[in-house]
Amino acid sequence: MLNPAHIRSQFPILNREMNGCPLIYLDHAASAQKPVAVIEAQREYLMHLHANVHRGVHSLSQQATDAFEKARETVRRHLNAAHVEEIIWTAGATDAINLVSQSWGRTQIQAGDVILLTRMEHHANIVPWQLLAEERQARIEVVEINENGELNEADFQEKLKLNPKLVALSHVSNAMGTINDVKRWTDAAQAIGARVLIDGCQAVPHMEVDVMALDCDFYVFSGHKTYGPTGIGVLYGKKELLESMPPWRGGGEMIDVVSLEKGTTYAGLPHKFEAGTPHISGAIALGVALDWMSGVGLQSIGDHETTLGAQARHLLAKVDGLRFIGTAEKKTGVVSFIVDGVHPYDIGTLLDPMGIAVRTGHHCNQPLMEHYGIPGTVRASFGAYNTLQEVDALSAGVERAVRMLR
Amino acid sequence: MLNPAHIRSQFPILNREMNGCPLIYLDHAASAQKPVAVIEAQREYLMHLHANVHRGVHSLSQQATDAFEKARETVRRHLNAAHVEEIIWTAGATDAINLVSQSWGRTQIQAGDVILLTRMEHHANIVPWQLLAEERQARIEVVEINENGELNEADFQEKLKLNPKLVALSHVSNAMGTINDVKRWTDAAQAIGARVLIDGCQAVPHMEVDVMALDCDFYVFSGHKTYGPTGIGVLYGKKELLESMPPWRGGGEMIDVVSLEKGTTYAGLPHKFEAGTPHISGAIALGVALDWMSGVGLQSIGDHETTLGAQARHLLAKVDGLRFIGTAEKKTGVVSFIVDGVHPYDIGTLLDPMGIAVRTGHHCNQPLMEHYGIPGTVRASFGAYNTLQEVDALSAGVERAVRMLR
Amino acid sequence: MSDSNQLLQQRQEEIVEEFAFFEDWMEKYEYLIELGKELSPLEEADRTDENIIRGCQSRVWLAAKKSPEGLLEFRADSDAIITRGLVALVIRALDQLSPEVVSGADLWFVQRIGLDTHLSPTRANGLLAMVQQMKHYGIAFQAR
Amino acid sequence: MSDSNQLLQQRQEEIVEEFAFFEDWMEKYEYLIELGKELSPLEEADRTDENIIRGCQSRVWLAAKKSPEGLLEFRADSDAIITRGLVALVIRALDQLSPEVVSGADLWFVQRIGLDTHLSPTRANGLLAMVQQMKHYGIAFQAR
Numbered sequence A, B: 001m002l003n004p005a006h007i008r009s010q011f012p013i014l015n016r017e018m019n020g021c022p023l024i025y026l027d028h029a030a031s032a033q034k035p036v037a038v039i040e041a042q043r044e045y046l047m048h049l050h051a052n053v054h055r056g057v058h059s060l061s062q063q064a065t066d067a068f069e070k071a072r073e074t075v076r077r078h079l080n081a082a083h084v085e086e087i088i089w090t091a092g093a094t095d096a097i098n099l100v101s102q103s104w105g106r107t108q109i110q111a112g113d114v115i116l117l118t119r120m121e122h123h124a125n126i127v128p129w130q131l132l133a134e135e136r137q138a139r140i141e142v143v144e145i146n147e148n149g150e151l152n153e154a155d156f157q158e159k160l161k162l163n164p165k166l167v168a169l170s171h172v173s174n175a176m177g178t179i180n181d182v183k184r185w186t187d188a189a190q191a192i193g194a195r196v197l198i199d200g201c202q203a204v205p206h207m208e209v210d211v212m213a214l215d216c217d218f219y220v221f222s223g224h225k226t227y228g229p230t231g232i233g234v235l236y237g238k239k240e241l242l243e244s245m246p247p248w249r250g251g252g253e254m255i256d257v258v259s260l261e262k263g264t265t266y267a268g269l270p271h272k273f274e275a276g277t278p279h280i281s282g283a284i285a286l287g288v289a290l291d292w293m294s295g296v297g298l299q300s301i302g303d304h305e306t307t308l309g310a311q312a313r314h315l316l317a318k319v320d321g322l323r324f325i326g327t328a329e330k331k332t333g334v335v336s337f338i339v340d341g342v343h344p345y346d347i348g349t350l351l352d353p354m355g356i357a358v359r360t361g362h363h364c365n366q367p368l369m370e371h372y373g374i375p376g377t378v379r380a381s382f383g384a385y386n387t388l389q390e391v392d393a394l395s396a397g398v399e400r401a402v403r404m405l406r
Numbered sequence C, D: 001m002s003d004s005n006q007l008l009q010q011r012q013e014e015i016v017e018e019f020a021f022f023e024d025w026m027e028k029y030e031y032l033i034e035l036g037k038e039l040s041p042l043e044e045a046d047r048t049d050e051n052i053i054r055g056c057q058s059r060v061w062l063a064a065k066k067s068p069e070g071l072l073e074f075r076a077d078s079d080a081i082i083t084r085g086l087v088a089l090v091i092r093a094l095d096q097l098s099p100e101v102v103s104g105a106d107l108w109f110v111q112r113i114g115l116d117t118h119l120s121p122t123r124a125n126g127l128l129a130m131v132q133q134m135k136h137y138g139i140a141f142q143a144r
Ligand SMILES: Cc1ncc(COP(=O)(O)O)c(C=O)c1O
Pocket: A252, A275, A276, A277, A278, B029, B030, B092, B093, B094, B095, B122, B124, B125, B170, B172, B173, B174, B199, B201, B202, B222, B224, B364
């Protein structure tokens, strides 16, 4: 069991007042706050260890490189990847998905091929495939959802019959918190010869992820959503697959020999996909963030958030006309809702002066909003640092806001 | 005039001992050290201001967005760009050049087109164009250099007759410090209808850059080389040009409307090119870094480094068999050299236990090394925080190393 | 000073005075909600794609025409009620003024009543775009 | 314990003892430079593309064959003298041992004499790759 007071003491931002009230930060799904350990690791690196990595003869560069590569190993361990070179640093999940769509996609996707997405994907897992599909004259197909915001099983099976080359789906929906049974869908998709990319942005912050057990082809996540810094993310890919893919970005670090006359040959994994000076401090601090999570306990974090979510749903259900969007059986703590006759934006605007930070709008999920025929939702999303008192404040705040708005 | 003691006091890493000696960091061209102001700005942001930017109703998100956009304005002012939306955040210079090569390049470069580079380009300004040229069946041509490491004027004029669609050249060579007359070459290239991309990685840290005066089409630089954090860089592009270019990475933030059925429309500048959660803390801290430089004075920084470079060349010239690579009339403080019969790697290895951090090798500039027929150079590069005493130590160290190695 | 400009300044002062009564944010928002409710909705006919100003979250519709006296008449609406309240305030300030004054209007009242963050370019409510659109109308109607 | 293994341990102990004399880094490097100079260069015929191990900065060439007694014989060279010194040390440890012992060799001496950073995967000198290549030869020659 997690000790919220102890955890909160590690998040300096939670001492802030917003508009005269204590800050109640319920926007974890958009971006997590950072524990002191992560902030200090980044600072410490810049204060005492910074140098450009790889190829340096001087000790500082060696030490920076060691710390940077150690962080890669931390990610490997955290995801239980088989090989450390399967961990590619990217600028974030969006960057990682674009890497796959442009390197793997542009060599593997042909005219007429099907790429299978789901109705609940984040724009980051839609637009890169649309750009690819347009270029290659491929086709996007979409697995629909049921009224609870779960993937429609029958539809999934049906769409697999279209023989997609790729299935790209989120591990956890960011707008609704639905936890998809990615292991089962990976198996089913691979059984018909499809590659599987899992968008783990909303999973890694909340649960244990084991890519070897999932056996997926690609797995991506962003550092800033998982207690880490901004500007860093991870692409996991199976070694043979990554090896078979052409480079995407060209530049330093990713080359073997560069010749203007004889052409250029590329470095091995993971460097082939890491052109240019990497986000060294970000990688190191992300390693610290993952270790911090493991220290608290992934299971405890997940359990705690589930408790908060359940309580929030319990309390909010009493608000007249309130409807939850996303009532899947298996879900994370995320609570998304709309209130009859009230615009989500108005609720968010009124919660703000009470110090309560929620996200409102489409959550980069317009196709899902379109499906529900709503302009957006109010979304409260929880991290390890949130408390039941904050959930109470949320529900009181929403009640008050709705009263004012009606 | 710059006060080195005052400046040094702002760089905590310079208090480090390396191998029992005070650290003498002469690897600025690979990556700059960071002043406290930059480190604390990043820390402060993560401690008290972090939230995901754009579209948030809550005040924290608004405040983070304001700080993030203010940093963009700082960059605009620093480069004297006409419009703030001409400033695109990227993961670094390499990322920025790839953005141009893949967005502008893939729509504008046709089979048989010529892309003109120079012999002194960093791999980051070579490999993206090679990848593009291969895909589009275009041709790379190269402006050669004279014995001083300056662009060969006659050859440049000659190569412009090939009617390149693009001229991509560095403002300052990272391996030799040559300052190219980019204004003149931009004019000449544009006169024949070519677009011009300037790689400013080694210019922005050392001098005033005015993109409006240069009138170039694209200008790129990296944050970490200009006293800023890692993982962030900038693409400047002329507004109409950027507007005409298709998006590169797809995802959140860069869209207007996403529909799985009706297709997707894109946001305006600068967001069209900034898919996904940006490196918020990096952008903010980069703004602080540029302001820090302006505070010290760009001219003073440049003058100081030129003095250091001149003194280093003066002292090192006495080492028997030492040959400078890059003796251009106009150059920054960078000093690159080889010593007859001695491998650069050995010199670097022996300087390290003396606490002296230099870079050895090809400096991501293999075509240049090939040109000179050398495996690499020893490169000492200076920042605002270096001193004449450090230059003395360098020259004594090199003498000692060479004596040991012969 | 033109009549229109005088009116614009006067109206802004009135609004500032009204808001001076409010002790906290919630009272301000209550008042905005009230204003939003009072604003007569735009007829369906005016809720066209042409008249829409898309913020990322709330949408605003804006219709403009010139009165026989040569003044600009604005009608506007939004799907979010607080945005509607803000829309009502802006209309109250700018309605029935000369195109010249509208096109160059400095809406200083917004900052004075502490609502400037709602008009910042990073807000997702379409309000800033609405004001800009009103000024564009000001320019366009001068030209005719 | 096999003769070869005994030899390997013995040689490593010798090296460690030698290095115990050195007071600082510069002395260590002086000795490595000396070793590097003493190592007889590889003949041109062996400086083939096949035998090259490309570090990013210094290059290493490595040739191996099996002696009539079934032991592995190594010859190696580098274009950087300190790398050559390190190469010489590794050869001194591993030359003329059985393929089995080479393939499984634990070169603990490197750390004991404080040179392990030179064998780290992030070093640009090709040394780690050379050791790996030697072990591969060990495996390959067992198989025959
Ligand atoms: C001239 C030049 N161009 C491009 C780059 C690439 O910059 P980055 O590695 O930060 O992307 C560098 C630095 O390594 C450089 O010196």
